[in-house]
Amino acid sequence: MKYLDEFGDPELARALLDDIARTVTRPWAIMEVCGGQTHTIIRNGIDQLLPEQVQLIHGPGCPVCVTPLETIDKALAIAATPGVIFCSFGDMLRVPGSSKDLFRVKSEGGDVRVVYSPLDAVQLAKDNPDKQVVFFGIGFETTAPANAMTVKMAKEQGIPNFSLLVSHVLVPPAITALLESPNRRVQGFLAAGHVCTVMGMGEYVPLVERYHVPIVVTGFEPLDVLEGIRRVLVQLEEGRAELENAYPRAVSAEGNLPAQAVVREVFETCDRAWRGIGTIPQSGWRLSPAYADFDAERRFDVSGVVAEESSLCRSGEVLQGLIKPVQCEAFGKECTPRSPLGAPMVSSEGACAAYYQFRRLERPAVTA
Amino acid sequence: MTEPLDLEAWSCPLPLRDHPNVVMGHGGGGTLSSELVEHLFLPAYGDSEGVLAQLGDAAVLGVPGGRIAMSTDSFVVRPRFFPGGNIGDLAVNGTVNDVAMAGATPLFLSVGMVLEEGLPLDELDHIARTMGAAAQRAGVRIVTGDTKVVDAGHGDGVYITTTGIGVVPEGVDLGPHRVQPGDVVIVSGPVGLHGIAVMSCREGLEFGSEICSDCAPLNGLVDALLGAGVDVHMLRDPTRGGVAATLNEIARSSRTGVEIVERDVPVPDDVRAACGFLGLDPLYVANEGKLVAFVAAADAELALATLMAHELGAGATRIGTVVEAHPGVVVARTGIGGTRVVDLPLAEQLPRIC
Amino acid sequence: MCLGVPGKVTEIFEAEGTRFAMVDFGGVHKRVCLAYVPEVVVGDYTIVHVGFALTKLDEKSALETLELFRSVGLLDEELGRMDDAPAPAPASAAEAG
Numbered sequence: 001m002k003y004l005d006e007f008g009d010p011e012l013a014r015a016l017l018d019d020i021a022r023t024v025t026r027p028w029a030i031m032e033v034c035g036g037q038t039h040t041i042i043r044n045g046i047d048q049l050l051p052e053q054v055q056l057i058h059g060p061g062c063p064v065c066v067t068p069l070e071t072i073d074k075a076l077a078i079a080a081t082p083g084v085i086f087c088s089f090g091d092m093l094r095v096p097g098s099s100k101d102l103f104r105v106k107s108e109g110g111d112v113r114v115v116y117s118p119l120d121a122v123q124l125a126k127d128n129p130d131k132q133v134v135f136f137g138i139g140f141e142t143t144a145p146a147n148a149m150t151v152k153m154a155k156e157q158g159i160p161n162f163s164l165l166v167s168h169v170l171v172p173p174a175i176t177a178l179l180e181s182p183n184r185r186v187q188g189f190l191a192a193g194h195v196c197t198v199m200g201m202g203e204y205v206p207l208v209e210r211y212h213v214p215i216v217v218t219g220f221e222p223l224d225v226l227e228g229i230r231r232v233l234v235q236l237e238e239g240r241a242e243l244e245n246a247y248p249r250a251v252s253a254e255g256n257l258p259a260q261a262v263v264r265e266v267f268e269t270c271d272r273a274w275r276g277i278g279t280i281p282q283s284g285w286r287l288s289p290a291y292a293d294f295d296a297e298r299r300f301d302v303s304g305v306v307a308e309e310s311s312l313c314r315s316g317e318v319l320q321g322l323i324k325p326v327q328c329e330a331f332g333k334e335c336t337p338r339s340p341l342g343a344p345m346v347s348s349e350g351a352c353a354a355y356y357q358f359r360r361l362e363r364p365a366v367t368a
Numbered sequence: 369m370t371e372p373l374d375l376e377a378w379s380c381p382l383p384l385r386d387h388p389n390v391v392m393g394h395g396g397g398g399t400l401s402s403e404l405v406e407h408l409f410l411p412a413y414g415d416s417e418g419v420l421a422q423l424g425d426a427a428v429l430g431v432p433g434g435r436i437a438m439s440t441d442s443f444v445v446r447p448r449f450f451p452g453g454n455i456g457d458l459a460v461n462g463t464v465n466d467v468a469m470a471g472a473t474p475l476f477l478s479v480g481m482v483l484e485e486g487l488p489l490d491e492l493d494h495i496a497r498t499m500g501a502a503a504q505r506a507g508v509r510i511v512t513g514d515t516k517v518v519d520a521g522h523g524d525g526v527y528i529t530t531t532g533i534g535v536v537p538e539g540v541d542l543g544p545h546r547v548q549p550g551d552v553v554i555v556s557g558p559v560g561l562h563g564i565a566v567m568s569c570r571e572g573l574e575f576g577s578e579i580c581s582d583c584a585p586l587n588g589l590v591d592a593l594l595g596a597g598v599d600v601h602m603l604r605d606p607t608r609g610g611v612a613a614t615l616n617e618i619a620r621s622s623r624t625g626v627e628i629v630e631r632d633v634p635v636p637d638d639v640r641a642a643c644g645f646l647g648l649d650p651l652y653v654a655n656e657g658k659l660v661a662f663v664a665a666a667d668a669e670l671a672l673a674t675l676m677a678h679e680l681g682a683g684a685t686r687i688g689t690v691v692e693a694h695p696g697v698v699v700a701r702t703g704i705g706g707t708r709v710v711d712l713p714l715a716e717q718l719p720r721i722c
Numbered sequence: 723m724c725l726g727v728p729g730k731v732t733e734i735f736e737a738e739g740t741r742f743a744m745v746d747f748g749g750v751h752k753r754v755c756l757a758y759v760p761e762v763v764v765g766d767y768t769i770v771h772v773g774f775a776l777t778k779l780d781e782k783s784a785l786e787t788l789e790l791f792r793s794v795g796l797l798d799e800e801l802g803r804m805d806d807a808p809a810p811a812p813a814s815a816a817e818a819g
Contacts, residue, residue, distance in 0.1 A: 142776070
């Protein structure tokens with residue numbers, strides 16, 4: 001595929017890795033925020049190819065992993081309601097709620113469907129006027145424009161049987177919370193490329209200035225991720241802290257203005273609970289009052305949902321980069337992809353699942 | 369698909385001709401059932417003078433002495449019709465292939481069908497004729513069958529179960545017990561076609577493509593390999609779960625490790641593209657016309673040449689090796705030179721956005 | 723979170739009151755909403771996420787980035803000949819994109 005395959009070229013990867021090896025003179029800890037980048041790293045074995053001194057910490061950039069438990073439980077309750085077609089991205093189907101997941105609801109008779117785009121859900125609403133079609137709108141800023149436009153179209157076309165269960169999360173507040181944490185070990189960040197495609201880079205300038213950390217906007221192909229890592233390391237070695245764009249083919253400083261406009265119209269900022277981390281103020285988006293009619297939480301009575309997290313699950317510490325999945329006592333025992341205790345063991349970007357899948361051969365590292 | 373179903377030739381009562389759908393009576397064992405068998409299944413399966421036409425409760429078959437290989441499988445694919453084939457193709461080839469993977473020559477098939485009331489007879493006829501044609505292509509005979517009908521809403525159109533019998537030639541002994549470190553792993557051609565073809569027309573995920581299922585009978589390919597004297601240790605067709613599932617199953621059952629080179633696994637460009645935007649890994653996508661062969665290292669070149677000379681093995685490639693290390697685990701060398709464990713898929717791969 | 727894949731716009735049309743396109747991802751075609759990329763025309767490459775084009779892919783930039791990677795490789799080759807010399811920071815590091 002054009003503009004994809006070239007960015008996986010093994011010789012160029014080797015060149016970047018060699019340069020990284022030459023650049024590094026002491027230990028550094030870098031975090032990639034985005035789950036898609038975690039996936040690339042683990043799937044390609046990048047973390048093994050890096051010099052020993054470079055530690056990659058997998059951040060909470062998996063919206064699947066950080067969707068609040070309560071929201072999952074609400075989704076399960078709605079999906080189990082007769083007369084509802086519940087549509088979701090594939091990622092969410094096996095994320096555990098307090099007692100089950102969407103897959104289980106499907107097997108118990110709920111009409112749960114995987115779709116590629118929220119537009120597919122609206123089409124289902126039009127094709128099934130006698131049913132209520134609900135779309136599970138999770139994701140970072142990258143997905144918000146799609147969800148926003150879909151709701152806007154539903155409103156303009158007057159589609160009464162469509163609604164959205166929203167749980168959007170925002171990257172900059174999450175990075176801020178991480179940087180504010182007293183346990184902070186992360187010294188540099190790979191910012192999520194497609195989040196910046198939408199939002200631009202401006203939100204990261206104050207973070208770089210206030211916390212003096214290098215932030216490099218990074219893409220998702222192997223070479224992109226290596227280059228992002230390389231640039232962060234170069235900055236760290238030189239004692240610089242700047243905002244750089246290593247993904248210029250898809251990211252501009254101002255981002256996508258039409259998308260930002262529609263998102264501002266359809267959503268409003270709110271506090272959001274991040275599963276495993278806790279509530280981060282002003283870190284989420286919910287439907288604005290003008291679109292409240294399309295809010296599934298209002299359309300369905302889900303107020304009685306009480307969420308209960310597993311006591312064994314240490315996903316919060318994993319998501320903050322404080323421990324590696326292998327250091328959790330339940331890893332690989334009570335908690336496996338087959339019977340996950342927390343979301344990071346389910347999503348392929350979740351650090352725990354990635355470790356389980358791709359790193360089963362390793363013994364856990366002794367040092368924290 | 370041949371000529372359309374000619375309901376006029378049926379001697380059935382008028383109502384059936386007026387309602388060309390499956391009704392409960394078709395599974396009842398009475399007149400309607402016989403009509404279906406005589407006028408739809410028999411002509412479609414193509415054994416009018418033979419065993420099937422005798423319509424006995426059991427088919428009595430002459431089988432050469434030796435070991436019998438037997439396999440059964442059920443087919444519930446949705447959608448029933450997809451680019452490159454339909455559920456009928458899968459039902460015949462799937463079981464033919466399972467028998468062939470034992471190194472056996474497939475001979476006979478039985479066909480059990482569970483039909484949902486309301487299924488159009490035209491569609492059933494198309495499926496049945498497809499099965500007849502597939503059986504003929506594979507060189508097997510459909511010798512017995514059964515049909516039941518369930519109430520509308522209690523089935524999914526058509527469920528098919530086929531059971532196949534074949535004979536294992538003297539001296540052929542394939543299985544995990546034969547797999548050992550040093551063996552070469554070969555795939556008979558490009559992977560990912562069937563799974564992507566089916567997904568391309570699944571509601572909610574549809575996309576336009578020319579990708580067709582690779583559904584095909586593999587017994588000819590197996591005969592070629594064994595006939596050329598290749599020291600084959602194990603064969604398996606990577607259906608559900610793809611090459612990844614197959615390699616894992618074999619690694620576990622043979623208690624050896626398998627190492628593959630990702631770049632060597634042949635994936636057609638458009639399959640890779642589809643996997644790309646759906647977020648799927650081609651290693652986990654189903655195939656219906658490919659085999660994975662574990663052969664003695666010394667015969668690797670001969671195996672490849674033999675496969676490539678056959679129309680169904682044109683893209684045969686060596687993808688890996690059996691090793692002593694990490695028994696039961698499959699490890700891949702990634703595109704950029706790293707390594708990753710290729711784990712057994714938990715369940716069906718789902719498209720992702722992350 | 724970000725599965726955004728580049729594809730080529732092969733056809734543009736109106737539907738549901740907004741611009742849509744058929745996008746070719748290396749042989750596979752998908753209907754994509756162009757509401758957010760009014761500047762994109764047939765022949766352009768775009769990054770698509772869950773059925774929406776998020777940006778026009780800057781092809782010139784893509785090629786420059788690949789060139790940058792190649793130059794890193796060449797620089798490494800040169801440095802390889804000066805075994806113990808400390809590696810100077812590559813000039814490209816200052817590029818702010």
